[in-house]
Amino acid sequence: MTTANRSLIMTGATQGIGWEAARDVLRRRPDTHLVVLGRASSASGILTGLREISPHVSHVDIDLASKASVAAAGARLEDLLDSGALPPLWGLVFNAGVHLSNALEATVDGYERTFAVNVMSTHQLLRQLHPHLRPPARIVVTVSDAHFGDLRHTGGTMPSPRWAIPDISRPGAYNRSGNVRAGRRAYVTSKLGGIYLVHEWSRRLPQGVDILAYNPSLVIGTGLARETGGAFPFLMRRIVPALAATPLADTPAPAGRKLANTILGATAAPTGAYIHRTKAMPSSTESYNPDREHALWNWLEQLPREQPPGTTD
Incomplete structure (x- = not known):
């Protein structure tokens, strides 16, 4: 039996492309201990x-919509890494995300749920865990070409993002926030925010720790559309699957292999890059904005830090 000598921590590994990517990583790198968040x-x-693929799999419970839960999970992971119960950390994958039918849902902390899960939890976990990464290391944040918000990339199904920090972190920040279209705008805006995070973190991480934005593009059968409302779930079930036979869409298995290639470094790209399926390419013009990236970082850093239960400053 191969001994695990490195750890990979991953959100969004319980279904869709994350599940497929996790399986592929364990097959290709049996020396990896995978922690499913x-x-x-x-x-x-x-x-x-x-565990049918590898015995080196464990789980840490987390609710990405709760700052306290994220803090507790991060502290648990730090303890496991510091004690040697987990081998040295070489990778972080932030693949979890939500796409809702409105922009009104609030987290327990009062933030708009899409932004909290898709952006805020990523930064919070990175802040806690990045000191434990041992170069050469890789961080992957799953984003979406929906952040372009144009006809070419979304077929007219998604609106353009609306960036305004801190307004967009609050429920009801969009016009007619109870409508499906507002939920879609919150989603594409959060994916733009994910790219901003990747750019800003790439400037701050030490040499040998790369961070990449990964866009799987259109993937059928992931379950992401189940909470989106409107005609979108119907389109994903009945119309879009016909595209699986074309180069325009993937099913979870091939999309997961492409994500695994990014995680494992088989897809080469410089830190801060945006990977579209199999290669690095430019993201939207709007996604290159150092002022917004720095402002997002500062706002996230100024938020009150949650303490895990039983701890004090």
Whole structure:
């Protein structure tokens, strides 16, 4: 049996492309210990399937919509890494995300749920865990070409992003926030925010620790559309699957392999790059904005730090 000598921590590994990518990584790098970050209710059956590939799989419970839960999970991971219960950390993958039917849902902390899960939790975990990364290391943040918000990239199904920090972190920040279109605007805006995070972190991480934005593009059968409302779930179930036979769309298995290639470094790209499926290319013009990137960083850094239960400053 191969001994695990490096750790990979991953959100969004319980379904869709994340599940497929996790399986592919374990097959190709049996020396990896995979830590699945997710709710216990969704991880139990998944762990059994992953452990059929490798015994080096564990789980840490987390609710990405709760700052306290994220802090507690981060502290648990730090303890495991510091004690040697987990081998040295070489990779972080932020693949989890939500796409809702409105922009009104609030987290327990009062933030708009899409932005909290897709942007804020990523930064919070990175802030806690990045000191434990051992170069050469790689961080991957799953984004979306929906952040372009144009006809070419979304077929007219998604609006353009609306960037305004800190307004967009609050429920009800968009016009007619209770409507499906507002939920879609919140989603594409959060994916733009993910790219901003990648750019800003790439300037701050030490040499040998790369961070990349990965765009799987259109993937059928991931379950992401289940909460989007409107005609979108119908389109994803009945119309879009016909595209799977074309180069325009993937199913989870090939998309997961492409994500695994990015995680493992088989897809070469410089730190801060945007990878579209299999190669680095430019993201939207709007996504290159150092002032916005720095402002997002500063705002996230100024938020009150959550302390895990039983700890003090």
